[in-house]
Amino acid sequence: MDKGRKIVRICLLTMIVAAVLTGICYYYGNSSSQQDNSEGTLVKWEEEKSDGC
DSSP states (O other): OHHHHHHHHHHHHHHHHHHHHHHHHHHHHHHHHOSSTTTTOSOOOOOOOOOOO
16 A cells, blocks of 8 residues: 555656646747737736826
8 A cells, every 4th residue: 555655646746747847848938939028918908098187
């Protein structure tokens, strides 16, 4: 039983490290190719309209 838990922990740790490394590669890969900082965001920029007061 103890050997099984050790194998499960090693597999989970390996998966977490792989996910973190993939995320880092994805982040740096996309940040260098973006031309506009707002590209890919879901928030639209709205300007304030004044009534002249």
